[in-house]
Amino acid sequence: MLAVDDAVALALSMVAPVRESEAVGLGHAVGRIAARTLCAPRPMPFFDQSAMDGFAIRLGDLDGEGPWHLEVAGTVAAGDSPSGAALPAGAAWRIFTGAPVPRGADAVVRAEDCTDMGALLTVRHRPREGANIRPLGSDIARGAELVAGGTRIEPRHVGLLAANGHTTLDVVRRPRIGILSTGSELLSRAAPDGGRIFDANRPMLIALAERAGAEAVDLGILDDDRQETARTLARHAGRFDMLISSGAVSVGARDFVRAALLDAGGRVHGWKVALKPGKPAMFATLKRTAYLGLPGNPLAAFVGFELFARAQIARLAGAGGDGAVEVRALAGFAASRKTGRTEFVPARVRDRSPEGLPVLETLGNGSSGTLHALCQADGLAVIPAGVSGIAPGDPLGFRAFAPSGAGPGTGDAA
Ligand SMILES: Nc1nc2c(c(=O)[nH]1)N[C@H]1C(S)=C(S)[C@@H](COP(=O)(O)OP(=O)(O)OC[C@H]3O[C@@H](n4cnc5c(N)ncnc54)[C@H](O)[C@@H]3O)O[C@H]1N2
Numbered sequence: 001m002l003a004v005d006d007a008v009a010l011a012l013s014m015v016a017p018v019r020e021s022e023a024v025g026l027g028h029a030v031g032r033i034a035a036r037t038l039c040a041p042r043p044m045p046f047f048d049q050s051a052m053d054g055f056a057i058r059l060g061d062l063d064g065e066g067p068w069h070l071e072v073a074g075t076v077a078a079g080d081s082p083s084g085a086a087l088p089a090g091a092a093w094r095i096f097t098g099a100p101v102p103r104g105a106d107a108v109v110r111a112e113d114c115t116d117m118g119a120l121l122t123v124r125h126r127p128r129e130g131a132n133i134r135p136l137g138s139d140i141a142r143g144a145e146l147v148a149g150g151t152r153i154e155p156r157h158v159g160l161l162a163a164n165g166h167t168t169l170d171v172v173r174r175p176r177i178g179i180l181s182t183g184s185e186l187l188s189r190a191a192p193d194g195g196r197i198f199d200a201n202r203p204m205l206i207a208l209a210e211r212a213g214a215e216a217v218d219l220g221i222l223d224d225d226r227q228e229t230a231r232t233l234a235r236h237a238g239r240f241d242m243l244i245s246s247g248a249v250s251v252g253a254r255d256f257v258r259a260a261l262l263d264a265g266g267r268v269h270g271w272k273v274a275l276k277p278g279k280p281a282m283f284a285t286l287k288r289t290a291y292l293g294l295p296g297n298p299l300a301a302f303v304g305f306e307l308f309a310r311a312q313i314a315r316l317a318g319a320g321g322d323g324a325v326e327v328r329a330l331a332g333f334a335a336s337r338k339t340g341r342t343e344f345v346p347a348r349v350r351d352r353s354p355e356g357l358p359v360l361e362t363l364g365n366g367s368s369g370t371l372h373a374l375c376q377a378d379g380l381a382v383i384p385a386g387v388s389g390i391a392p393g394d395p396l397g398f399r400a401f402a403p404s405g406a407g408p409g410t411g412d413a414a
């Protein structure tokens, strides 16, 4: 059996970054991966800019001890041209936040720090040189890097790029992922009868793949038929960057995926991981398309996607990382377990330890056949393979779920 880390490395070795890119408008860029580095076409701010509402003055006009009286000779507002008239000697200009500082002025005094008598102004304290002025280029020099190639674009990047005059950007083509279910027991529409069940994995895996930034294509359900499975896999390979199936990867007489993949001319690079749930995961290639065979049990399919497919999609898309974050947490429970497999268990944050670490309680009955506990959970507790007993206060890993639309690193595709 492969150790989890080795299985992730193997899964990553099956995929190479997509080369094609496409230009998208900034409004459609969130969740996409920048295909190349974007630089500032001009310095920011574009001109010496006032940071406050007040008065632009020349420090050389403040002779001796204050207070000083200056004539208000003009007004400059945000949007006025920076190439306007110069500040006359002995005078001040009324200025608003964001306005270009008139030539000759070397400080802006805040309105609150002056007495404004309309045509005349009293300045009570001498400001320092450059006070309340954002000099041209002081935030970003011309040509400075704004967003590095490989960055997953978030709304904050959209704001920075828009502020610098970018309206479109080149992003990596979304990885195309074909998603299949296997199993003659699966129904996609009709009500369950006898031993048949609804297909949970295909809709879930499509949703996971889309949220990870892929273009997921629904390839339907395969019956438990080795020849038909081989024909279908051969037909789809080459048309996708990756195929993901669930079910039929275990050792049962009807678990045809491995045999069908070999019949179709594919290569199996690894099978079975020291992972609970998700042990029978299979890593393969078929006509240069990566193939990830996830187990049929829905919780095992979910965990397998999170560990392997998320990393593979990030690599295909040219992203720096898959956004998965594992933090330190503490057990809020006691348990004994069999060693040998790294375990991912749906868990809820019960409270916080005095140091601020999440204290976890696990949910569910340990079955990988249900998603119910997963949907009550705040994330997955991670129990290392070698741990045989857990006592309250023992360290655990925790992968919190990032809700769609909340927080960094959700990877939401716009
Ligand atoms: N003799 C052994 N049996 C099993 C082993 C083993 O090592 N030896 N491993 C178990 C583990 S662990 C898992 S996980 C499952 C995985 O088996 P398969 O990947 O071959 O999955 P199936 O047998 O096709 O299905 C398992 C289970 O999941 C249901 N299923 C399948 N697809 C879907 C779907 N799209 N939506 C909802 N539910 C689905 C299926 O009906 C089965 O109940 O094998 C154990 N057995």
Ligand code: MOO
Pocket: 275, 276, 277, 278, 279, 280, 295, 297, 299, 300, 368
């Ligand atoms: O992968 Mo299976 O679900 O470990 O139980």
